[in-house]
Structure formats: structure tokens, C-alpha cells
Amino acid sequence: MTGVAAAKLRGYAALAAALVWTAIALHRPELIALAAPFALLLAVGLAATAPPELSVHTAEDELRAVEGDTVTVHAELSIAGRSSGPVAVSLHTPPGLSASVPARVLRLEEGAPAELSFDLRCERWGGYLAGGMSVRAVGPLGLVRYEQSVAPAVRIRVYPLTEAVQALPRPAATHVGAGNYVTRVRGEGLEFADLRPHAPGDRLRQVNWRVSARRGRLHVNEYHPERNADVVLFLDAFSDTSDEAGGTIDMTVRAASALAAAYLRTRDRVGIVGFGGVLRWVLPGTGNTQSYRILDSLIDTQVVASYAWRDVAVIPARTLPPHALVLALTPLADQRMLAALVDLRARGIDLAVIDVSPLPFVKPPGGDLGDLAYRVWRLQREQLGSRYRALGVPVIEWMHGRPADEVLAQLREVRRYARTVRI
């Protein structure tokens, strides 16, 4: 531990010395009496000071929570040797986490370790490294402080609080695999499709006995098979436009989290591509494990500044399976993302774009020139939307405050009635 002289050590010493010298100079014994308590405190305090040997161990390695939850970080504090005074333990909280009581003051005795617990409220989604502490042991009478830093060692994963979405855009193509989409073809399934005369090879359980009895000939039921689809969430992590109320990355992550949860509930295979300065991906998959894989990938989403050109060629082929529905969430701000979306569409991928609008987070610049620039920028954004629509890519603008479900319902309707453009 590092010993640091408290402010009062220097102050009391200077005061006592000054009073003694003044007493001698002015021949006033009262000043000696005035210096006496300060000198006494210094003498006793310094004589009894000894550096303590403290050790701190955090109990957890990793914690998981949802936004708004409170997690508890436990630590054990022990001392070797004689206890000198109270020990103050302060927990460092990274932005996004907050502690109602970030410090504890306690007394320690050798052989009796103290259990500490700090409640941390998870304010915002993200991956955090917490558990860093400052331990400060005060010597007798508080003249010397011994300080020790404990490096953060508890990884806290805070998942975004997701909005429940119902109106999911339906993929244009499905593939073999049990899911919730009832297909038009006939085969094994639950949804009744039609009746047909029995043919060799039909199973006995398919025979519709009532119809067979009425018609005097064996008839079997036919069904529509239930299929699932591949959905890839294509996230733009090139830029973030934000203010105190939120930002485009925040909206993107929340929407992606809600979409992934909803598609996984319908037994679709869901994958993630975080397209930005750092490329992140999760191969399409299904099930609870996949939902945690996706969430873990999402909470690490952040803007990493990069000027290197990046196109879809860098994305692993398995990440974008054939016939997958690619839902792009982008503020349509970076040329690399715009080029990648055009490239995806040119490859015949079923693409839909949710334009996470940065407009609510942009303060229009003042002056005529600033106003002109702002209007030109808005026109460029509108022109970009038109360009995608011309390619057969539906683009739905999502403004901050608008429910995601409403945006998705609009997207689903557009995709239902829009003519598919074949390139």
C-alpha cells in the first residue's frame, strides 16, 4: 500500500512550529499552550502509525443482467497484522452502471475478514468491466493514509430491455426445417390442405375415414408443411448520431435485440452481421443459446472509427445463407454501408432496410449556409431512399420515439404488396 500524508499532517506541523516560534519571539507562553494539542496529536499519531497489509478478493467473475436490474458485487477484505484505523473501500463504477452507496467504511481485525457487497444498478446495455476499488486505510488520528487500488475483474453483461414485437416481416423464401411459416406446398405438417384418393405408399394414419366411408373409396388428408427461414440482421456500426435522449446505435441495438428474440421465438434461424470499423458476425442458428450469442454480440456493438474501405466481400459466406431475409438497420450515413446494401441486392438477396433516422439527434446548424447544408443533407437522404426503392428494396424510416412494432408492421405491409424486382 502507498502511504500518503494527509493534508492535516502538514498543516498541523506547520501550525505547531509557527506557534512555538512565535511564542519564543513574542515571549508569550499562551502560544505554547495553543501549539500543545496539535503537537500532541502529531506525536501520538505518527508514533502509532504502521502500514497495514490489506488484501481484497472479488467473489464473482461474470454477472449478467438486463437494463434496470440491480446486480451485487461481493468482495472479501482482510488485513494482516494489527488494525490501525477504519478502512474505506470505494467502488469504481463505469459509465452505464451506478451504485447507490459506492463506499463502505469499516473496521478490520486480523483473522476476521469482512464481507462487502455493493449493489450496482444497470443503467444502460453494454459490456462492462467492474469491481475496481480503491481501498484507503487511515492511520491513527488520520495523519497518514494508505491507499491501494484493486483492478476491475468482474465482467458485467447488461442486455438491452427489448420491446416486444409482433409484426415480423415474413421472409420471401423458407427452407426445410420445422418452423411457424405455413407453406403453400403439400407435405407433412399440421395445417389441413386438401383431400385426395389414396395412393400406394400413403400411411394409414393419413386416411380420412369419414370421407372414405361416404365416397366408398379410400381418401387421405394432405397438409401444408411448416417451415422456417433464415434471417440475418445487418447492423450499421460505422457511425453513431446521438444526444442525451438516445442515438442511432442505441436504437439499432434495441431493435436488433427485439427482432432476434421475436424471430427465434418463431423458430427461425437468426444471424447477425455488425458491419462497421470492426466486423462482427454470428452465424445463423436457433434456440436459446443462439439468443445469448446474439445478445453478447450486440452489447459489444460500438463505433470503431475506420477510414478503410469495406465491402461485402469481407463478410464470411456462411453468414449470409441463400434465400435469407436480410434486415438492414442503418442510419444511411456511411458510403460503405450504402455500397454494401446495393451489392447485397445485386446478388439477389431478399433485403429490407430500416432507416434508423438520425434526424431527431441532429441539431440544425445556424445561419443561411448551415440551413442550406441541412436541407441538402435531408434531400440526399430522401434521394437515397428512392434509389433503394427503385432497386426493389423497401426502406422504412424509423424516428426516435416511434414504436418498433409499428415500423415493422409498415415494413411487412410494404413487402406484402410490393412487386418483387428480379435483378
Next chain:
Amino acid sequence: MLAAAAVAVRTATVSGGNGRAAVAVAAACAALLLAAAILARSEGAVVWAIALQAGVYVVALELRGGRVDAWAPAVAAALVGAAELGQWAVELARPAAVEAGITSRRAATILAVAASGAGVGWLLLLASNAGSRSVTLAAAGLAAAAAAMVLVRRLARST
């Protein structure tokens, strides 16, 4: 703040002559500075405010003349008490959960330090007055001072 105010009052009353009003104003200013230091959560400023109060008291003694102020040890105890309580107030401004028993021990230590300091001061004053007349009395004063130190040290170890 009560201890600082008591020192300011004593400083104002102990001085004499034309500078009495100026000393009273300076003593009040020093007490206000202590309040400001506590509000500003600055431990260093608390010590300097106490030093200023002690300085004003020295000026007041000089204005008083040759007579010895028998209440000087009480002023010293009030000063050290104000300094320690001021530092404590600064520490309390930081949000922290304090274990039961620490507060009472600290309060007892501050009281003991102030009382011991006052006791030592009185003994020193007594020794200085009787120094030319009785060597035995001076030796008794020194022994009492040493005993006070031992007492405070024992208290400090238990804190």
C-alpha cells in the same frame, strides 16, 4: 462550527485597545472561511482556516498586552476540536455506509485529543508561571503532559 465560533468570540473579547473591532471582524472571517472550506469539501482549506483563526488569536494576544490569557488552553482545545470535526464533516460529505461503532469511537477520540491538549496546555502554562519559583511544580507539569500523551496514544491504538 460551534467550536470555531467560540474561538472567534474569545479572540474578540481577549483583545483590547483600538484594534478590537478589526480583530473581531478577522476572527469572524476565519470562522466563515472554515464554514466555506467544509462546504467546499476541502480538507486542506479546513487546516488553513484553523491556522488563520490561531493567527488572529495571536494578534489579539499582542493587542491585549503583557497579561497572560489563562483561557489559552481552552482556545487550543476548541481549535483542535474545530479542525478535527471540520475534517470529519468533509469526509461525511462523501456518500459511504459507515459501520456501526466507528462514529462513536471517532467522536470519543476527538474529545480525548481536545481534552488532553487542553490539559497539557494548562500544565505548560502553570509550569511557565511557576518555573522561576518551583522546579518540582515544573517537573509535575511535564509528567502530567507525558501521562496525557500515553493516554491519547492508547486511545489512538484502539481507534
